[in-house]
Amino acid sequence: MNGGPFVILKDVAKRWNGQLGVEDISLEIEEGSFVALLGPSGCGKSTSLRLLAGLEIPDEGQILIDSRDVTTSAASDRNLSMVFQSYALFPHLSVAENVIFGLKVRRVPKAERAEKMKRALEITGLTGLESRKPGELSGGQRQRVALARAIVAGQRLCLMDEPLSNLDAKLRNSVRKDIKKLQRDLGITVVYVTHDQTEAMSMADKIVLMKDGRIQQVGTPDDLYNRPANTFVAEFVGAPPMALIQSSVLAGFDKDLTLGVRAEHATIVEKGKGQLTCTVSEAEFLGSETLIGLSHEGTTGLSVLQPGLSLMDEGVTVDIAFDTAKLHKFNQEGDRITGM
Amino acid sequence: MSKHVNLERRRQAIYGWLLLSPAAVLLSLFAFYPSIATFISSLFSKKTRRKPSEFIELENYTDLFADPTFWIVVKNNLFYAAITIPVSIAIALAMALWANSKIPARGFVRTAYFTPTVLPMIAAANLWLFFYTPGLGVLDQIGSLFGLPSVNWLGQPETALWAVIIVTIWKEAGFFMIFYLAALQTIPEDLKEAADIEGCSRWTYTRRIVLPLLMPTTLFIMVNAMINSVKLIDHLFILTKGGPSDASKLILYYIWEMAFAFFDAPHAAAMTILVLAVLCIVAAIQFFYLDRRTHYQ
Numbered sequence: 001m002n003g004g005p006f007v008i009l010k011d012v013a014k015r016w017n018g019q020l021g022v023e024d025i026s027l028e029i030e031e032g033s034f035v036a037l038l039g040p041s042g043c044g045k046s047t048s049l050r051l052l053a054g055l056e057i058p059d060e061g062q063i064l065i066d067s068r069d070v071t072t073s074a075a076s077d078r079n080l081s082m083v084f085q086s087y088a089l090f091p092h093l094s095v096a097e098n099v100i101f102g103l104k105v106r107r108v109p110k111a112e113r114a115e116k117m118k119r120a121l122e123i124t125g126l127t128g129l130e131s132r133k134p135g136e137l138s139g140g141q142r143q144r145v146a147l148a149r150a151i152v153a154g155q156r157l158c159l160m161d162e163p164l165s166n167l168d169a170k171l172r173n174s175v176r177k178d179i180k181k182l183q184r185d186l187g188i189t190v191v192y193v194t195h196d197q198t199e200a201m202s203m204a205d206k207i208v209l210m211k212d213g214r215i216q217q218v219g220t221p222d223d224l225y226n227r228p229a230n231t232f233v234a235e236f237v238g239a240p241p242m243a244l245i246q247s248s249v250l251a252g253f254d255k256d257l258t259l260g261v262r263a264e265h266a267t268i269v270e271k272g273k274g275q276l277t278c279t280v281s282e283a284e285f286l287g288s289e290t291l292i293g294l295s296h297e298g299t300t301g302l303s304v305l306q307p308g309l310s311l312m313d314e315g316v317t318v319d320i321a322f323d324t325a326k327l328h329k330f331n332q333e334g335d336r337i338t339g340m
Numbered sequence: 341m342s343k344h345v346n347l348e349r350r351r352q353a354i355y356g357w358l359l360l361s362p363a364a365v366l367l368s369l370f371a372f373y374p375s376i377a378t379f380i381s382s383l384f385s386k387k388t389r390r391k392p393s394e395f396i397e398l399e400n401y402t403d404l405f406a407d408p409t410f411w412i413v414v415k416n417n418l419f420y421a422a423i424t425i426p427v428s429i430a431i432a433l434a435m436a437l438w439a440n441s442k443i444p445a446r447g448f449v450r451t452a453y454f455t456p457t458v459l460p461m462i463a464a465a466n467l468w469l470f471f472y473t474p475g476l477g478v479l480d481q482i483g484s485l486f487g488l489p490s491v492n493w494l495g496q497p498e499t500a501l502w503a504v505i506i507v508t509i510w511k512e513a514g515f516f517m518i519f520y521l522a523a524l525q526t527i528p529e530d531l532k533e534a535a536d537i538e539g540c541s542r543w544t545y546t547r548r549i550v551l552p553l554l555m556p557t558t559l560f561i562m563v564n565a566m567i568n569s570v571k572l573i574d575h576l577f578i579l580t581k582g583g584p585s586d587a588s589k590l591i592l593y594y595i596w597e598m599a600f601a602f603f604d605a606p607h608a609a610a611m612t613i614l615v616l617a618v619l620c621i622v623a624a625i626q627f628f629y630l631d632r633r634t635h636y637q
Contacts (some may be wrong), residue, residue, distance in 0.1 A: 053533075053537060054536075055533050055536065055537075074536070075533075075536045075537045075539075076536060076538065076539030076540070078540075081537065081539070082533075082534070082536060082537050084530045084533070086528065086530055087532065088420060088528065088530040088531050088534035090534075090549055091553070092549075092552045092555075101535075101538060101548075102537075102539075102540075105535075105539055105540045106537050106538070106539055137465075149534075153538075170525070195541055205567030231459060267342075339425060
């Protein structure tokens with residue numbers, strides 16, 4: 001480690017037939033960190049990853065990996081590995097052959113190959129499945145073969161393109177932990193594309209939230225959750241997402257502002273003592289608490305959390321109060337107003 | 341309860357047989373029965389006005405084995421198969437790999453390659469007859485530009501079979517290319533990308549990934565090419581009629597000659613049975629041996 005960022009993207013842009021691919025992507029990634037590229041589908045997160053991988057060449061900008069300009073280098077010259085969404089396992093090769101495919105291509109001696117493979121299979125818990133074909137494995141096992149193939153060569157940078165999206169919810173949780181542990185234990189740098197904010201929030205040291213080919217915010221999960229840079233970030237991050245309220249419907253605020261409030265900072269209060277009177281639109285029992293969805297003109301996504309099981313009927317009117325200090329303010333363009 | 345299950349099972353069985361029956365009836369009428377009838381007639385002697393047909397066991401077969409023309413024809417056909425099968429498959433694969441890559445006018449290239457297949461064999465043979473014609477033909481015209489002497493490609497024993505082989509390859513390669521193209525399109529793009537990241541060259545990728553994944557198609561094409569090497573003789577009627585001096589005569593053409601030119605049905609039947617037997621054996625080997633080494637998705 002030489003102190004400087006391990007991966008640097010400088011004003012990278014990629015366009016297809018004049019249409020927007022990604023634009024103005026500037027990003028610095030420290031060695032050993034876990035960076036998540038997060039965003040809705042079509043936001044350019046996969047394109048950014050492919051640009052980094054060398055599967056696409058940018059129209060503009062510069063990409064540096066380990067202080068080396070790799071903007072136009074071939075994928076194989078960038079010393080990185082990649083886990084594909086579909087895993088991209090070779091269906092006619094066994095688990096062992098899949099894992100050592102890259103080593104073989106790079107003419108690593110046989111003994112070293114066997115040693116590395118053994119270790120990779122141990123780490124990913126695949127020992128004993130060496131001779132199976134991908135078609136004979138479960139989804140979770142295939143996913144682990146893809147991981148083993150990515151780590152076997154010992155590259156310091158590993159790119160992952162929605163590696164968990166083909167797994168069921170339960171498996172996703174456990175593999176998420178495995179990947180995070182793997183990244184820490186091996187000390188590798190991971191750039192991870194996902195559309196699932198829970199994945200990004202729980203795994204990443206740094207999240208890059210994108211929309212329409214542009215970066216909206218780069219920051220820690222804490223930054224994104226507690227200090228969203230704009231209303232898009234506010235509404236994308238968190239479950240439930242942040243509610244937005246036009247300041248005009250609340251007393252005591254400048255006009256033309258958008259106020260953001262998290263469900264945990266709003267409470268139902270006695271009639272007549274709240275700041276806003278809204279109607280209950282839905283109630284969702286989540287186990288430890290109940291999420292009450294509320295509607296009011298000039299607000300979107302308003303909700304409160306009630307402890308335990310406390311379902312409310314639709315159409316009931318309730319008064320709610322906010323913790324004013326915890327409100328987020330956005331200007332008319334939707335950008336955060338700082339210094340509050 | 342068990343009665344109910346039995347009834348259901350019987351209903352399923354009847355349903356299955358009903359679905360099978362159209363194909364079974366047609367195959368029995370037009371394939372199985374004729375094969376058996378052919379086999380039976382191959383065991384009888386030729387019926388003449390003076391002598392009625394009588395059971396002569398395998399005499400027709402021993403006659404064939406003693407017939408020098410038969411051996412020439414067998415040799416011709418083996419040579420014909422040994423050249424047309426691998427060459428047309430190799431060309432088909434090369435064309436498919438090329439027509440599947442990102443090239444300009446891809447649609448045009450594919451159509452151009454496929455055109456020979458659309459032409460009826462008779463039309464194709466007439467076309468090539470024009471190419472091969474000594475003096476007037478395109479080949480000779482081009483040759484004369486370089487001062488080469490006129491060659492009667494179809495008229496001399498040394499070149500006649502080669503000329504026929506080239507027409508067959510020309511005709512078949514485009515057809516097989518279509519199967520390869522279809523198979524190539526089922527190989528996901530990200531396998532190539534995964535290989536790229538590992539630093540895999542284009543050649544290694546083709547050899548280690550693409551070719552093995554194309555094996556089921558290759559097997560299918562091989563069986564087809566083999567059958568065609570026996571079945572496809574239309575062009576012989578136009579180009580050489582098996583001549584000169586049996587140099588380009590293939591087995592099916594000889595069978596046809598035997599049956600409809602020499603009116604010797606029993607010998608033709610015997611030869612047909614031999615061809616059927618050989619084809620069955622080769623197809624069985626291809627399927628049982630290669631099948632085990634083939635990866636199916």
